[in-house]
Amino acid sequence: MSVTYNFCAGPAMLPQAVMQKAQSELLDWNGLGTSVMEISHRSKEFIALTEQAEIDLRELMSIPANYHVLFMHGGGRGQFSAVVNNFLGKQGKALYLVSGSWSQSAVEEAKKLTCDAQIDSINIAENTNGINQIVLPDLAKIDQDYRYLHYCPNETVDGIEIFDELDSPWPIIADMSSNIMSREIDVSKYAVIYAGAQKNIGPSGLSIVIVRDDMLELPSLPQSSIMDYGLGVKHGSMYNTPPTFAWYLAAEVFAWLKDSGGVVAMAKRNLKKAALLYDFIDSSDFYTSKVCQSNRSVMNVTFYLANEELNASFLKGATDANLVALKGHRSVGGMRASIYNAMPIEGVEALVEFMQDFAGKNQA
Numbered sequence: 236m237s238v239t240y241n242f243c244a245g246p247a248m249l250p251q252a253v254m255q256k257a258q259s260e261l262l263d264w265n266g267l268g269t270s271v272m273e274i275s276h277r278s279k280e281f282i283a284l285t286e287q288a289e290i291d292l293r294e295l296m297s298i299p300a301n302y303h304v305l306f307m308h309g310g311g312r313g314q315f316s317a318v319v320n321n322f323l324g325k326q327g328k329a330l331y332l333v334s335g336s337w338s339q340s341a342v343e344e345a346k347k348l349t350c351d352a353q354i355d356s357i358n359i360a361e362n363t364n365g366i367n368q369i370v371l372p373d374l375a376k377i378d379q380d381y382r383y384l385h386y387c388p389n390e391t392v393d394g395i396e397i398f399d400e401l402d403s404p405w406p407i408i409a410d411m412s413s414n415i416m417s418r419e420i421d422v423s424k425y426a427v428i429y430a431g432a433q434k435n436i437g438p439s440g441l442s443i444v445i446v447r448d449d450m451l452e453l454p455s456l457p458q459s460s461i462m463d464y465g466l467g468v469k470h471g472s473m474y475n476t477p478p479t480f481a482w483y484l485a486a487e488v489f490a491w492l493k494d495s496g497g498v499v500a501m502a503k504r505n506l507k508k509a510a511l512l513y514d515f516i517d518s519s520d521f522y523t524s525k526v527c528q529s530n531r532s533v534m535n536v537t538f539y540l541a542n543e544e545l546n547a548s549f550l551k552g553a554t555d556a557n558l559v560a561l562k563g564h565r566s567v568g569g570m571r572a573s574i575y576n577a578m579p580i581e582g583v584e585a586l587v588e589f590m591q592d593f594a595g596k597n598q599a
């Protein structure tokens with residue numbers, strides 16, 4: 236059987252070793268004679284799993300002691316409303332930076348929820364001669380009393396990543412759904428980091444929230460108990476029944492990451508994979524990237540063919556070569572190769588080889 240490389244943006248491929256382990260212990264986990272998804276979330280075995288997951292995540296990301304880690308329902312978008320409800324209260328104000336489609340969605344959700352609270356936003360993505368680029372504003376010059384600043388360091392749809400740390404006078408909330416643990420970050424620079432699991436962590440539905448303890452003192456809006464960070468902390472993410480199977484797989488991914496050398500080793504490998512693809516795109520006159528060098532996403536590589544009429548035939552040829560899910564998001568067109576932590580370098584090599592071959596056959 237030849238290997239299939241899955242470039243889906245999300246739900247994305249998971250590490251093969253993790254999937255194989257899950258398969259081997261699906262019917263009998265930990266010698267219990269049942270699946271991990273069939274046992275009580277309050278059993279001592281499952282609690283031990285969650286404790287180890289948190290220890291591993293804290294180690295992988297060097298999360299300081301004054302931060303809580305929550306495993307929640309509702310994916311990435313669930314957090315768009317949770318941050319508003321948890322931190323804005325009735326008259327709070329927040330600032331959103333808009334760099335692409337996910338941060339735009341976060342603003343829209345926030346505006347829908349606030350009654351007297353105020354949501355301001357700044358568009359930081361500029362398009363010059365068809366090339367997208369991030370231009371960060373001088374935040375210190377803004378004379379406003381915001382409860383938080385929200386941004387998305389990796390725009391999954393657009394393939395735009397912000398590598399610079401923000402110099403923000405307000406607590407920073409970051410949607411790291413598609414780049415969490417892809418490279419080292421200093422958690423202490425953030426008030427809240429959240430991520431839907433289905434890109435770099437595990438199956439969809441689960442989300443991870445890393446929240447600094449002082450943030451929990453901010454006045455909240457009336458909200459559902461399951462999205463209440465304070466209650467989540469109090470109940471060890473088990474106010475209601477958590478997505479236990481997703482949590483188990485996330486724990487296995489953390490263990491795999493540690494075995495693979497942690498975030499430092501991943502970051503090195505990720506840079507290598509991205510460089511292979513971008514260097515090839517730049518060297519070719521058949522493919523183009525529409526993102527400036529300094530904001531090219533290491534996780535989601537968006538690119539376009541010289542002749543867009545060949546898109547369907549490119550996708551078909553790729554699928555025939557076992558390179559799947561390369562179609563760009565419908566809002567931006569073109570192609571997108573999502574190369575998260577779980578994608579081996581061989582997958583990217585196979586893709587470049589196919590792209591080279593396809594260009595050779597279709598060059599005008």
Ligand SMILES: *Cc1c(COP(=O)(O)O)cnc(C)c1O
Nearest residue numbers: 310311312313337391412413431
């Ligand atoms: C995928 C994604 C989301 C949405 O996640 P859901 O789990 O579908 O709600 C939000 N933000 C970013 C940056 C994403 O990549």
